[in-house]
Amino acid sequence: MSEFLCRLVTPEKIVFEGEVSYLNASTLMGPTGILARHAPLISPLSPGKLELHLPNKTCANYQxxxxxxxxxNNRAEIFSPEISPI
Structure with a gap:
């Protein structure tokens, strides 16, 4: 599976920066999945779970x-004042 760069950013720090194969975020449109080479998108987030599928076949979950x-440009960025691992 192809990969893309993902960054999780709060006002204080970069919580995560690395390659992922899939991202699933809670948006106002509902759960939104992102794969490599996804079309350009800007979407508001709803508070909820963020799931990152890493190249080593593990998942990293955040609130x-x-x-x-x-x-x-084959890059996904999440900007939120609150991002914490779960």
Whole structure:
């Protein structure tokens, strides 16, 4: 499966930065899945679970607050004041 760069950013720090094969975020449109080479997208986030599928076939799960998801140029970025591992 192809990979893309993912960054999880709070005002204080970068919580995660690395390659992922899949991202599933809670957005106002409902659960939103992102794969490599996804079309450009900006979407508001709903507080909820964020799931990252890593290249080594493991998952990293985070809890996010409100914020937004930005996808472009084979890169996804999550911006939220609250991002914590669960």
């Amino acid at each position: 996010t607050g409100e914020g937004f998801l930005k996808v472009e």
